[in-house]
Amino acid sequence: MTDAPDESAEFDRRLAEARQRQGLEKPAAPDPKANPSLLGIGLRVGVEMAAAMVVGAFLGYWLDRVLHTKPFLLIVFLLLGGAAGVRNVWRVVGPKRPGRGMDGA
Amino acid sequence: MATTIDVMGQFRLATALGPVGASVNFTNSNLTMVVVCVLILALLHLGMAPRAVVPGRLQAAAEMLYGFVHRMCIDQIGEEGKAFFPFIFTLFSFILFGNLFGLIPYQFTITSHLAITGALALFVVGLATVVGLRIHGMHFFSYFLPKGLPIVLAPLIVVVEVISYLSRPVSLSFRLFANMMAGHVVFEVFASFMVVMAASLGIVGYVMAVAPFALDVAMTGFELLVAALQAYVFAVLACMYLHDAVHLH
Incomplete structure (x- = not known):
């Protein structure tokens, strides 16, 4: 048996082929980050959006109290919070890291 | 028999360990945290004690937990992620065990308190900020200024960022916090339906009470998923924040 390694590689290939045919092979280990479950996304997106708006509103309220500009900064920062929320959501569902498209606006 | 529905009662803090605990305000939450930590240490210590080549059940569980978090760190943060592995491992196992321990009937759920999850989250984000400042210095603040941004928009975008x-x-x-608390409230609501039905409808109530009981059983399975998933999500997000701090963009 001089070509033993060769033969075993050949066997591995045929085995993989056969398993593929029978649907035994899972289609290449799914990357949890590249392909997160819909449940995961759903759970994330809502909270991200709400959290940014809460932070925006809180910041506006606090600045209003400090600068005595009630209620203008609250309104402005509530809108900015909404924008930050969209930014957060875009981070979750937008293009993935490698091509982290900041210009994708 | 008074059968008021008190779904929030399960989250109430009380001092534990009798007068000793009361004198230092050692609550049931603190006690549960200690128990959870002991359970984690016990799993790792007892699991790894045999050091078998072919692992037993306990050793396999310990090794899988370790390997899972280790891979997550490297996948999410990159090679530098190894430095944060002990932290992420502690965080993940604490939350996972805390979530799962809370599913045992009559046990307190530590992660159903915003004070606990808030402290953990603040620590994660604080750590990420410190790491970012440590590695990049003042350059870290360029994180708030995306590349290729028209200068006119800068003041607006920086605030948004x-x-x-x-x-x-x-x-x-x-x-x-919301996931854990909501799940436990739903448990309690269905459970109190059972009590109310049995108390007010007699024998018919006992038969009808089977329905909410079945729902609670089904909910337990779902809550097991939520407990594991939320611990995973928390750890993954901690990793992503650390990634951002290490790599900036």
Whole structure:
């Protein structure tokens, strides 16, 4: 048996082929980050959006109290919070890291 | 028999360990945290004690937990992620065990308190900020100024980015807290339906009470998923924040 390694590689290939045919092979280990479950996304997106708006509103309220500009900064920062929320959501569902498209606006 | 529905009672804090605990305000939450930590240490210590080549059940569980978090760190943060592995491992196992321990009937759920999840989230985001400042110095603040941004828009976008950054601990803590609390409230609501039905409808009530009981059983399975998923989500997001701190963009 001089070509033993060769033969075993050949066997591995045929085995993989056969398993593929029978649907035994899972289609290449799914990357949890590249392909997160819909449940995961759903759970994330809502909270991200709400959290940014809460932070925006809180910041506006606090600045209003400090600068005595009630209620203008609250309104402005509530809108900015909404924008930050969209930014957060875009981070979750937008293009993935490698091509982290900041210009994708 | 009074059968008021008190779904929030399960989250109430009380001092534990009798008068000794009462004198130092050692609550049932603290006690549960200690128990959870002991359970984690016991799993790792007892699991790894045999050091078998072919692992037994306990050793396999310990090794899988270790390997899972280790891979997550390297996948999410990159090679530098190894430095944060002990932290992420502690965080993940604490939350996972805390979530799962709370599913045992009559046990307190530590992660159903915003104070706990908030402290964890603040620590994560604080650590990420310190790491970012440590590695990049003042350059870290360029994180709030995306590349290729028209200078006219800068004041607006910087504020948006800062709010987005500040919202991280809020979303991180609220997600875990809300998920755990909501699940346990639903448990209790169905459970109290059982009591109310049995108390008010006699023998018919006992038969009808089977329905909410079945729902609670089904909910237990779902809550097991939520417990594991939320611990995973928390750890993954902690990794992503650390990634951002290490790599900036």
